[in-house]
Amino acid sequence: LPFKEAFSLYMVGHFFNNFLPGAFGGDLVKIYRLKKEQQRGFAGVAATLVDRLAGLFVLCALALLSSLYLRYVGGIRLENDLLLYTGLSCALFIVAIFVLFNEKVAKFLYGVVLKRINPLGVKDRLQTAHGYFHLYGRDRALYTKIILISLFTQSLRITVHYLTGRAVGFQVPFIYYVI
Secondary structure, three states, rough: HHHHHHHHHHHHHEEEEOOOOOOHHHHHHHHHHHHHHHHHHHHHHHHHHHHHHHHHHHHHHHHHHHHHHHHHHHOOOOOOHHHHHHHHHHHHHHHHHHHOOOOOHHHHHHHHHHHHOOOOHHHHHHHHHHHHHHHHHHHHHHHHHHHHHHHHHHHHHHHEHHHHHHHHOOOOOOOHHHH
């Protein structure tokens, strides 16, 4: 999509996330509009999932880096194995990214593991949707842009929470909001 249309869809989705339950309502609206207006339902699902995955990965990476900073630079002992949990979460996202974007993994998954399993054509639909992820996997420059935009967006979200906390009188350092 051209940037103007993609940005418009993003803003419409963000608007609906404020009013529909679960913060996924906006995602559904974006996918619906892409399917209805441009017959690009699978592409909309893939783009939305890539956006969500990038955002969660960036938040997880920021939490891990902040935890490492507090532990090793700030000398603060972290409770409840925070480093372990954030490290495992980041590892999980790396595995998910590998599975979603690697064409060899997809060939093995659909050609070997799910070869004879296809109730109601679900495997075929998943394979088609998975093909859209490979478009992102092949275009490293695009995925780098997505990560950078996600880093900017998530930094703004963290800053909003920090400023809201300050506005109501919380004197908590910014780095804890990042975690």
